[in-house]
Amino acid sequence: MSRTKTIRKKTSKTAKMVVKKSIKKATKKTIRKNTRKKAPQQIKKEPFVLQPLRGMKDILPQEQPYWEQVRRVTEKLAREYGFSRIDIPIMEFSNLFVRNIGEGTDIVEKEMYAFTTKGKNKVALRPEFTAGICRSFIQNGMHILAKPVKLFSTGPVYRYDRPQKGRYREHHQVNYDVFGEQDPILDAQIIQIASRTVQDLGIKSIQIQVNSIGCPTCRKDYRELLINYLESKKSKLCQDCKRRLKTNPLRVLDCKEDKCAQVSASAPQSISHLCEDCHTHFKTLLEYLDELDLSYIINPQLVRGLDYYTKTVFEIWSGSEEGKKLSLGGGGRYDKLIESMGGHEMPAIGFAIGMERIVEEMKRVQAKSYSPPRPKVFLAQLGNLAKKKSLKLFAELGKNGILIAESFGRGSLKSQLKVANKLKVSFTLILGQKESLDETVIVKNMATGVQETVSMNKLVSIIKKKLKTDNVVVYHHNK
RNA sequence: GCGGCCAUAGUUUAGUGGUAAAACACGGGUUUGUGGUACCUGGGUCUCGGGUUCGAUUCCCGGUGGCCGCCCCA
Numbered sequence: 352m353s354r355t356k357t358i359r360k361k362t363s364k365t366a367k368m369v370v371k372k373s374i375k376k377a378t379k380k381t382i383r384k385n386t387r388k389k390a391p392q393q394i395k396k397e398p399f400v401l402q403p404l405r406g407m408k409d410i411l412p413q414e415q416p417y418w419e420q421v422r423r424v425t426e427k428l429a430r431e432y433g434f435s436r437i438d439i440p441i442m443e444f445s446n447l448f449v450r451n452i453g454e455g456t457d458i459v460e461k462e463m464y465a466f467t468t469k470g471k472n473k474v475a476l477r478p479e480f481t482a483g484i485c486r487s488f489i490q491n492g493m494h495i496l497a498k499p500v501k502l503f504s505t506g507p508v509y510r511y512d513r514p515q516k517g518r519y520r521e522h523h524q525v526n527y528d529v530f531g532e533q534d535p536i537l538d539a540q541i542i543q544i545a546s547r548t549v550q551d552l553g554i555k556s557i558q559i560q561v562n563s564i565g566c567p568t569c570r571k572d573y574r575e576l577l578i579n580y581l582e583s584k585k586s587k588l589c590q591d592c593k594r595r596l597k598t599n600p601l602r603v604l605d606c607k608e609d610k611c612a613q614v615s616a617s618a619p620q621s622i623s624h625l626c627e628d629c630h631t632h633f634k635t636l637l638e639y640l641d642e643l644d645l646s647y648i649i650n651p652q653l654v655r656g657l658d659y660y661t662k663t664v665f666e667i668w669s670g671s672e673e674g675k676k677l678s679l680g681g682g683g684r685y686d687k688l689i690e691s692m693g694g695h696e697m698p699a700i701g702f703a704i705g706m707e708r709i710v711e712e713m714k715r716v717q718a719k720s721y722s723p724p725r726p727k728v729f730l731a732q733l734g735n736l737a738k739k740k741s742l743k744l745f746a747e748l749g750k751n752g753i754l755i756a757e758s759f760g761r762g763s764l765k766s767q768l769k770v771a772n773k774l775k776v777s778f779t780l781i782l783g784q785k786e787s788l789d790e791t792v793i794v795k796n797m798a799t800g801v802q803e804t805v806s807m808n809k810l811v812s813i814i815k816k817k818l819k820t821d822n823v824v825v826y827h828h829n830k
Numbered sequence: 831g832c833g834g835c836c837a838u839a840g841u842u843u844a845g846u847g848g849u850a851a852a853a854c855a856c857g858g859g860u861u862u863g864u865g866g867u868a869c870c871u872g873g874g875u876c877u878c879g880g881g882u883u884c885g886a887u888u889c890c891c892g893g894u895g896g897c898c899g900c901c902c903c904a
Contacts, residue, residue, distance in 0.1 A: 402894075510904085678903075769864095
């Protein structure tokens, strides 16, 4: 739902209303217009709009259980596979992305969230993690670390695109990268973590798509072959693809237009034109995947939108048939990127998962989420003396590991019990004038309604015991 | 970046060229220190700006945002 509200100072609002009333009384149009023209200038004190920037949204407390679950599962798996966390800035010089993701790519061409700073620097919000991580890798001399170097990150990334469901200008990714190993066993392991991550989050039915786009050498040969083929069918391609033919011919294979799909169906496939090395690499990867019992399909059309990939590329799709098809994550090998950025020769492979899409899918399949423990005890206070003492008591119970809720701002016991009921606590502690003076507290069992008065210094141990033994199944007042 | 649909209370929705309604949610209350139900009661000025009009939430134009398709991607 869209929500737009403009906030002005209260006085301004009143001023506007006064103006409006005077308008009503005015009989001559000219007078009205003059009044109106001046009025906005008086009240127009930089109204701000009560809505997030396009394509950005809040992740509210009620959805946090899903996000928390994603954080926990991904973190656990990352540790299990030996990844260390790295956090990098969300902004970099634009050129880092332009040069390394590729000038011809859509991400750079039209989706960069870029601007110029006060210091006249051209910067961009990161559209993905890998470029920044490689920058950091080189800058901090991580090539001397024992290989493989495994790094993972989570955080927001940005694409200046037209938003739709499952597609935001600000979205979050979990990102894994492995440096220093060219053996295809790493490719298999990365695909394994990727699919385990998704499945451990409760999304059981997934499809893994793999392809190999070769190394710069064989890709060059293949590229020529493909261009020749596409040139011969040029008349059957859509406008965009005619353009792509010059800028990024591989992308033609990805086009969803019917006529282009027909052309690319019989186009030469990159996997049949790999050099010896790339061919073996891909074949070995598939063997590892078979060994892992990971079911996959080879999608010769899968090329991905970033220039730095070599050899293996893959994506993970949810298996669901209905609804819009969106990939949950993807990645690939980029053996030449570090070197091309000025680092040492350093093969690498990585992948990213889109958190919003994962959460969306988790909701759809009603996957498990994680909610933090809720308070089981409510502290109600009555009267000034009790109110003063309640703050200390609250902290005292908290220190002893008893999660406690309150609504100190409320005066009446009735309204406080209402809140306690709504929070479904097991016990309510009632601290009134009398109890404050006697150094006691009333402990009320919310399920039975039974109350007992206990002395303040025994309260902690009594509550602890009750929470443990009673193991309360609460029947609260509601129907 | 292109095309289409949409915007009313916290939420989901009615409705009208003469300043708005329901359900649920929320706050307060139905006398003295006790939860539920019931009953009473409060809150929006109709996304923002401009135009047409005696008068616009309603009609027109523009902005902003959402959704859908394309492009592309997570």
